[in-house]
Amino acid sequence: MLIPKNNANQMRTRILVKIVEKFLQGRFADADRIPLELRPKGGEVSRCCIYKDRAILKYRCMASMGFAPEDETDELTSLKEYGEKALERTTHAVNKLSVITDACSGCIRSRYLVTDACRGCFAKPCQINCPKQAISIVNGRSNIDPDKCISCGRCQEVCPYHAIIRVPIPCEEACPVGAISKDESGKEHIDPEKCILCGKCLQSCPFGAVVEMSQIVDVLKLLADENKKVVAMLAPAVLGQFPGTINNLIGALKKLGFADVVEVAIGADITTKKEAAEFLEKMKNGEKLMTSSCCPAYYKAADIHIPEIKPFVSHTRTPMYYTAELLKQEQPDCVSVFVGPCLAKRFEAESDPNVDYVLTFEEIGAMFVASGINVADCEPEEFAKISCAQGRRFPVSGGVAGAIASLVGDKAEFKPTAINGLNKANIKLLKQYATKGSEFNMVEVMCCEGGCVAGPGCVALAKKSAIMVENYVKTAPDLNEQKD
Amino acid sequence: MEKVKVKICCGTSCFVMGAAQIQVLEFAPPADIADKIEIEEARCMNHCKDTTAKYNRGPFVMVNDELIEEANFEKVVNKIREILNQEK
Ligand code: SF4
Ligand code: SF4
Ligand code: FES
Numbered sequence: 143m144l145i146p147k148n149n150a151n152q153m154r155t156r157i158l159v160k161i162v163e164k165f166l167q168g169r170f171a172d173a174d175r176i177p178l179e180l181r182p183k184g185g186e187v188s189r190c191c192i193y194k195d196r197a198i199l200k201y202r203c204m205a206s207m208g209f210a211p212e213d214e215t216d217e218l219t220s221l222k223e224y225g226e227k228a229l230e231r232t233t234h235a236v237n238k239l240s241v242i243t244d245a246c247s248g249c250i251r252s253r254y255l256v257t258d259a260c261r262g263c264f265a266k267p268c269q270i271n272c273p274k275q276a277i278s279i280v281n282g283r284s285n286i287d288p289d290k291c292i293s294c295g296r297c298q299e300v301c302p303y304h305a306i307i308r309v310p311i312p313c314e315e316a317c318p319v320g321a322i323s324k325d326e327s328g329k330e331h332i333d334p335e336k337c338i339l340c341g342k343c344l345q346s347c348p349f350g351a352v353v354e355m356s357q358i359v360d361v362l363k364l365l366a367d368e369n370k371k372v373v374a375m376l377a378p379a380v381l382g383q384f385p386g387t388i389n390n391l392i393g394a395l396k397k398l399g400f401a402d403v404v405e406v407a408i409g410a411d412i413t414t415k416k417e418a419a420e421f422l423e424k425m426k427n428g429e430k431l432m433t434s435s436c437c438p439a440y441y442k443a444a445d446i447h448i449p450e451i452k453p454f455v456s457h458t459r460t461p462m463y464y465t466a467e468l469l470k471q472e473q474p475d476c477v478s479v480f481v482g483p484c485l486a487k488r489f490e491a492e493s494d495p496n497v498d499y500v501l502t503f504e505e506i507g508a509m510f511v512a513s514g515i516n517v518a519d520c521e522p523e524e525f526a527k528i529s530c531a532q533g534r535r536f537p538v539s540g541g542v543a544g545a546i547a548s549l550v551g552d553k554a555e556f557k558p559t560a561i562n563g564l565n566k567a568n569i570k571l572l573k574q575y576a577t578k579g580s581e582f583n584m585v586e587v588m589c590c591e592g593g594c595v596a597g598p599g600c601v602a603l604a605k606k607s608a609i610m611v612e613n614y615v616k617t618a619p620d621l622n623e624q625k626d
Numbered sequence: 627m628e629k630v631k632v633k634i635c636c637g638t639s640c641f642v643m644g645a646a647q648i649q650v651l652e653f654a655p656p657a658d659i660a661d662k663i664e665i666e667e668a669r670c671m672n673h674c675k676d677t678t679a680k681y682n683r684g685p686f687v688m689v690n691d692e693l694i695e696e697a698n699f700e701k702v703v704n705k706i707r708e709i710l711n712q713e714k
Contacts, residue, residue, distance in 0.1 A: 149698060152644045159643070385636045385667075394638075507642035516670050517638045602646045605653055 149188075150350025154206075156180060157199070158358060158508035161206045165362050166512060170225025176203050194244070201242045205353035208235025208360065211242045228359040234499060235355040237488040239337060239344060241313075241322070241330045245351035248328035249311040253293055256284045259305035268297035268306060316346035318564045318589075319447045336446065339486040340439040340564065340589045341598030354485055358505045364477055365399035371475060374400045374506075375465050375497075377482030378407040378529075379537035379594040382602045382610030383503040384510070386518030393520035398509050401476065405525055409465030410436075410533030410545070411621055417458040417542075418549035421584060425554045429454075431575060431583055434542045436460045439486035439589035440564060448569055450576035454585075461536060462487060466496035481506055483537070483597025486589065502599025530621040537594035538608050539563075543586035548622065558584040563591025627713060629664040630706050633688035637670025640685035648687060648699050659706050 160176045177196035181187070189195050201211040203221050207228045228235075256268075262282040269277040269284065276290035277297060284305075286297070298306040313322050313330055321336035322343050330351070332343070344352040364370045374395050376388075384391055392403045413436060424432050435441055435456040444451050466478050479499040480487055491497040510517060532548060535541035543558040550556045559582040561568050575585060590596045595611060596604035634645050652665050673686045673693070687697040689705040 152647070152698060155643060384638060385641050385669075386638075504642070507638070511639045511642050514675070515638060518669065601642055603649055603653070606646070606649060 150348060151345065153180075153350055154202070154353075155504055155508060157202050157206050158356070158505055159511045161203065161356075161358060162362065162508050162512035164225070165359065169229065170222050173203070173221035173225045176200075176221060198242060198245045201244070202350075202353055205240065205242075206356045206358060208355045208357060210236065210238065210240045210355060211353065212240055225359070229363055231360070234357045234360045237339065237355065237492060238334055239332050239339065239341070239352055239354045239485070241332060242351050242353060243329050245349050246329045246347075247349050247351070248324075248330075250309060253288060253291055253309060254286055254295065254298055254306050255309050256286060257305050257307055259303050260284050260301075261303060261305070263303075267300040267302070271296045271300050312346040312348060313343035313352060316342040318342065318566055318569060319443055322352075338439045338442040338447075338589070339489050341485040344485075345598050356505060357488070357499050357501060358508070361479055361499050361501055361505075362509070364499075370477055371401040371473065372399065373402040373404065373469060373473065373476045373478055375404050375406050375409075375462065375469065375478060375480045377462075377480065377484070377537065377594065378405070378410060378534050378611065379483045379597060379600065379607060380481070380503065381534075381614045382595075382607035383483075383600060384507065384517045384602075386516075386520070387522060388614070389522035389524060390517050390520045392523040392525070394510060394515050394517040395506075396523070397515050397520060398506075398513060400479075402473070403523075403525070404465060404469055405527070405529050405533075406461045406465045406480070406482070407529035407533035407536065408468070408527050409461035409463065410536040411530045411624075412464040413458055413461050413536075414532045414542075414545040414549060414621060417456055418546045420456055420458050421546060421550060421556075422554055425583065430579060431585065432456050433572075433585040433587055436536070436542060437486070437587060437589050437594075438484070438490035440561075440587040442486065442489065443564060443569065443589070444572075448572055448576075450573045454576060460490065461533065462490065462497060463494055466494060470496045483590075483594045483600045485598050502597075503601045504599050507601050529618060530624060531615045531618040532621040534615045534618050535611065538611055539588055539591075539593040540586065541593060541611075542588075543584055545621070546584065548620075556584060557582045558586065561585060561587040562593070564589040627662070629662055630659075630709050631664050631666065631688070631690055632702065632706065633666045633668045633671075635669075635671050635673070635684070635686045635688075636667045637674060639670065639674040643684040644698055645685035645687065648685065648697060648702055650699055651702065656703060659703065659710065662710060663706060 164170050164173045177199035180199055181192050181195045204224055207224050209224055260283045274290045274292055276287045277284055319336055319338055322330050322332050325331050364372050395403050421432050431454045433455050444455050462480050469478055477498045480497055481501050488500045491500045532545035539562040540560050547556050592604045595607040634648050674684050683695045685697050687694045687702050694701055
């Protein structure tokens with residue numbers, strides 16, 4: 143089922159646009175108007191009242207400026223002051239996701255609920271099968287005592303009328319690693335020790351209570367500084383994210399103030415070569431399995447949640463790593479900004495000295511909107527280096543394994559499978575592969591279902607972007623024919 | 627019966643502000659309207675430029691000759707249904 147981003151996610155884009163607008167108009171002098179402009183008097187209200195809406199918008203603005211809502215020490219600190227602080231800082235905001243406590247609706251704990259469809263039947267299979275005796279009959283209808291219920295779901299399975307439903311909590315349901323959970327007051331919190339920064343909770347909360355700390359202000363400041371050479375490294379999922387061609391996009395980014403634009407698909411080509419070589423080496427040494435390593439959310443999940451799979455994760459670095467390494471060799475004085483679909487890349491960048499900042503397509507989009515740049519009208523420009531088909535297909539599920547397969551050829555037996563989207567079930571599967579073995583020897587893992595084209599920082603629909611990626615692949619040379 | 631024309635603005639401003647997501651209509655339209663609509667990707671219709679509030683009113687979608695401001699999937703589908711119901 144294809145579901146468009148919810149309104150809460152669209153609000154995030156609007157806020158980013160406002161942040162850029164207020165920066166351009168006067169270095170945040172007017173930033174405190176943002177909540178008022180987005181929730182004007184007499185307009186629509188989405189929560190209990192306009193004032194609560196505005197209070198929450200302020201927290202969302204803080205996050206877009208790179209400050210975590212929970213780090214607020216004085217409620218009276220204005221957005222103008224936060225803006226100034228953001229412009230003063232020399233290292234970017236912390237990388238994390240947070241829950242705006244006031245926006246979290248404190249959804250009831252995952253549990254089972256008896257609906258009107260209950261007929262209060264004679265057989266009462268729900269009551270008989272409940273192992274905790276949590277079900278009693280109240281007013282001729284079955285009733286679950288939440289204090290006794292352990293959410294095992296037996297009652298739901300046995301009711302012939304389907305009268306019992308499970309009420310999930312969207313964010314907890316979405317989190318593959320159990321990093322988001324309730325405190326005593328029923329509000330959600332993210333444990334930074336467990337979080338893999340996949341962004342799934344952020345996409346799933348229908349109240350938009352989860353925010354991530356943006357680096358947009360840090361990059362805006364650098365772009366406005368004439369003495370800085372800021373270079374954009376475009377992730378291959380960029381195809382289809384903005385109307386117009388990729389060549390128009392280079393022109394548009396230069397209008398924003400980027401000095402140069404390079405393709406991360408170039409780095410993906412290098413990853414392909416090294417990972418194929420590593421695979422051959424490993425198989426020669428009799429190893430049974432290798433998994434990809436280019437998705438940082440998976441990498442982090444393997445590191446802290448799936449220790450069984452860790453020894454099998456490839457040691458080859460990611461496309462972003464090789465792209466940034468090349469870039470800094472050629473232009474050592476530049477500031478490098480990875481532009482992609484991914485929130486987890488922010489965490490990867492922390493340990494990569496060659497990557498200075500990470501922005502999402504959405505954040506770049508907000509810059510275009512507030513600067514009045516229409517990508518399709520921008521002067522088309524060419525990349526200095528041409529990427530190959532292999533690297534260009536990295537952002538769709540199956541792309542990484544496919545690229546490696548094309549270089550391995552018949553030099554070894556290649557039995558690939560793809561984990562298309564990390565979730566609780568797939569994590570179990572990975573553990574099984576590691577401990578019990580499998581019929582595969584290469585596992586590609588992408589945390590986002592569909593691949594990076596479905597990443598949390600995307601503008602376009604994954605389907606649209608995937609089509610554009612495939613078209614772009616068709617026009618590219620084959621890595622096998624490339625001379626070094 | 628004539629199909630309802632849905633013109634989704636795909637200028638950068640509208641696209642980023644949410645028109646990209648309204649394109650779901652192309653892939654998975656609600657069953658009742660699926661074969662009754664004709665979707666067009668429009669270039670910037672200049673609405674994002676001519677008011678003082680500018681882009682803040684986007685994304686823009688035209689359903690037949692009606693302009694929808696701050697459009698989202700839900701608003702567009704409702705408008706289409708409204709028009710179809712009138713024609714009945
Ligand atoms: S791991 Fe993903 S879903 Fe879980 S809290 Fe972190 S960002 Fe949210
Ligand atoms: S699949 Fe791609 S976008 Fe999603 S978390 Fe992994 S690297 Fe990031
Ligand atoms: S981009 Fe839609 S009106 Fe300009």
